[in-house]
Amino acid sequence: MLILGCGSAKPSARHFPSAQILNIHDKAYLIDCGEGSQIQMARFHVGYRHLDSIFISHMHGDHVLGLPGLMSTFCLLGRTADLNIIGPEGLGDFVDFINKTFCKEKTYKVNFFPVLDDCVSKPVFEDKTTEVYAIPLRHRIQCYGYLFREKANKPHIIREMTDFYGIPYYAYNSIKDGKPWTTEDGEIVPAERLTRPAEPPRAYAYISDTAPSHVVAENVVNVDLLYHEATFGKDNIKRAEETYHTTAAQAAEIAASCHVHRLIIGHFSSRYKDETPLLEEAQAIFPNTVLAEEGKTYTI
Amino acid sequence: MLILGCGSAKPSARHFPSAQILNIHDKAYLIDCGEGSQIQMARFHVGYRHLDSIFISHMHGDHVLGLPGLMSTFCLLGRTADLNIIGPEGLGDFVDFINKTFCKEKTYKVNFFPVLDDCVSKPVFEDKTTEVYAIPLRHRIQCYGYLFREKANKPHIIREMTDFYGIPYYAYNSIKDGKPWTTEDGEIVPAERLTRPAEPPRAYAYISDTAPSHVVAENVVNVDLLYHEATFGKDNIKRAEETYHTTAAQAAEIAASCHVHRLIIGHFSSRYKDETPLLEEAQAIFPNTVLAEEGKTYTI
Numbered sequence: 001m002l003i004l005g006c007g008s009a010k011p012s013a014r015h016f017p018s019a020q021i022l023n024i025h026d027k028a029y030l031i032d033c034g035e036g037s038q039i040q041m042a043r044f045h046v047g048y049r050h051l052d053s054i055f056i057s058h059m060h061g062d063h064v065l066g067l068p069g070l071m072s073t074f075c076l077l078g079r080t081a082d083l084n085i086i087g088p089e090g091l092g093d094f095v096d097f098i099n100k101t102f103c104k105e106k107t108y109k110v111n112f113f114p115v116l117d118d119c120v121s122k123p124v125f126e127d128k129t130t131e132v133y134a135i136p137l138r139h140r141i142q143c144y145g146y147l148f149r150e151k152a153n154k155p156h157i158i159r160e161m162t163d164f165y166g167i168p169y170y171a172y173n174s175i176k177d178g179k180p181w182t183t184e185d186g187e188i189v190p191a192e193r194l195t196r197p198a199e200p201p202r203a204y205a206y207i208s209d210t211a212p213s214h215v216v217a218e219n220v221v222n223v224d225l226l227y228h229e230a231t232f233g234k235d236n237i238k239r240a241e242e243t244y245h246t247t248a249a250q251a252a253e254i255a256a257s258c259h260v261h262r263l264i265i266g267h268f269s270s271r272y273k274d275e276t277p278l279l280e281e282a283q284a285i286f287p288n289t290v291l292a293e294e295g296k297t298y299t300i
Numbered sequence: 301m302l303i304l305g306c307g308s309a310k311p312s313a314r315h316f317p318s319a320q321i322l323n324i325h326d327k328a329y330l331i332d333c334g335e336g337s338q339i340q341m342a343r344f345h346v347g348y349r350h351l352d353s354i355f356i357s358h359m360h361g362d363h364v365l366g367l368p369g370l371m372s373t374f375c376l377l378g379r380t381a382d383l384n385i386i387g388p389e390g391l392g393d394f395v396d397f398i399n400k401t402f403c404k405e406k407t408y409k410v411n412f413f414p415v416l417d418d419c420v421s422k423p424v425f426e427d428k429t430t431e432v433y434a435i436p437l438r439h440r441i442q443c444y445g446y447l448f449r450e451k452a453n454k455p456h457i458i459r460e461m462t463d464f465y466g467i468p469y470y471a472y473n474s475i476k477d478g479k480p481w482t483t484e485d486g487e488i489v490p491a492e493r494l495t496r497p498a499e500p501p502r503a504y505a506y507i508s509d510t511a512p513s514h515v516v517a518e519n520v521v522n523v524d525l526l527y528h529e530a531t532f533g534k535d536n537i538k539r540a541e542e543t544y545h546t547t548a549a550q551a552a553e554i555a556a557s558c559h560v561h562r563l564i565i566g567h568f569s570s571r572y573k574d575e576t577p578l579l580e581e582a583q584a585i586f587p588n589t590v591l592a593e594e595g596k597t598y599t600i
Binding site: 010011061065 | 309311313316336338339341342343360362365368369372377393394397401402
């Protein structure tokens with residue numbers, strides 16, 4: 001995961017607004033698309049071609065205003081692959097307006113998937129390797145976090161065993177799917193003897209913008225990496241409450257109670273000229289916390 | 301004049317898209333508003349409050365997609381002063397859409413002035429100190445350059461002369477307006493004897509995006525400073541023709557033929573990793589040329 005922007009609504013010279021790239025098995029997903037996302041992609045050498053799908057949390061400018069530029073750049077570059085855009089219902093009108101106004105020479109198709117009420121119980125998006133769930137957040141307008149769950153990987157063939165039984169390559173896929181192998185002598189070899197378990201599937205959760213939320217807590221248990229907004233420190237807890245945001249300490253409490261493996265805090269208010277106090281505040285509760293940083297890659 | 305962005309449509313790590321700030325007598329005008337303009341304003345310490353009016357050349361994304369972010373930031377900061385926006389007719393729908401979608405808590409009023417067909421013959425915008433004319437350009441869609449003309453300054457009072465005649469302060473304004481002074485003895489002193497001429501009014505022209513145009517040439521004669529796009533060098537003249545852009549040599553020819561005082565070239569294609577060849581190409585024809593540079597201020 002690569003951070004393109006981790007600032008909040010008020011522009012600052014230190015941060016770009018929210019955007020990040022999640023790479024899973026050669027596909028890239030963009031999560032939120034604040035103003036300047038395409039400029040940051042150029043700066044950090046993110047290929048525009050690999051971008052498969054865009055997930056938008058909510059319709060505040062600092063999370064979505066990079067979309068018109070990126071969509072018109074795709075036209076300029078002659079993109080032909082479909083682009084999936086997932087987000088709250090109001091996003092559909094915005095996408096239509098962009099298409100009509102800034103993508104006059106259409107070269108690619110946009111598939112818009114609105115997030116619906118049953119988003120927690122079934123994926124809002126799914127492809128060969130990944131399921132994505134939306135998590136309703138507590139913000140001033142309709143707003144969603146996203147949970148990316150890798151699908152269960154298939155087990156690995158143990159070559160010594162398949163060689164021993166003389167099993168041909170074409171049978172590998174069915175064995176990976178759990179089917180037994182019958183030898184010429186009629187011996188039935190269970191798939192478990194021929195394979196070793198795959199790595200456990202990984203999970204990443206992106207949570208911004210929200211007041212502390214038990215719905216978030218219920219849905220990010222045990223994730224490998226949690227990005228949680230920490231717009232303020234506890235010095236500004238009143239302001240956080242008023243604006244439906246989270247403090248660094250509150251983000252860390254969620255990470256600790258949900259047994260996540262690692263926490264990244266971001267979406268920093270422009271009032272902080274140095275976020276070290278936010279980091280220290282979070283680490284006091286959940287030591288395995290780092291600050292989001294533009295241009296930095298976090299391996300899951 | 302401060303450059304915020306001098307790149308062209310394809311995003312690059314080296315330049316932001318078109319935007320510049322023109323300061324005239326304590327007021328700031330924004331000319332074009334490419335994506336990231338508000339981020340550049342924060343970076344270069346341009347106060348959001350002084351921004352009085354925004355002039356948009358045309359509805360291509362790299363000239364206008366910073367507007368939603370800036371307009372929503374004005375709401376966030378509680379701006380109360382009216383904001384003037386001047387541009388092609390299609391811009392009005394975009395401004396309405398932004399207002400509806402991203403400025404829900406309106407704190408200020410937007411006055412939109414569409415540029416009309418008679419734009420060369422009368423100002424599209426006027427305030428106490430400045431007249432602004434639009435210049436129709438030759439681009440793929442409706443597109444305008446802008447010519448900023450300082451209004452004639454009033455002449456300066458010669459204090460030695462007003463003291464000699466015992467002329468009171470309250471009469472200064474009428475003398476500056478050219479009215480004679482009548483002494484107690486009935487002597488009529490013409491205003492010209494009591495004043496010396498003001499500095500000549502200054503003029504700045506912003507020309508982007510366009511194929512070389514005689515309409516431009518007719519309207520920028522003798523300006524103090526001309527910003528002219530030079531998207532390409534003569535190595536890419538075919539591409540310049542196809543896309544309705546100008547080469548550095550062509551921009552310099554216009555500057556030379558129009559006797560402008562100084563030329564800035566900008567709107568560089570992202571294919572150039574170093575624009576020195578464009579500068580050399582222009583300087584061979586018009587020596588008083590400089591390259592546009594983000595963050596640099598040019599005094600007129």
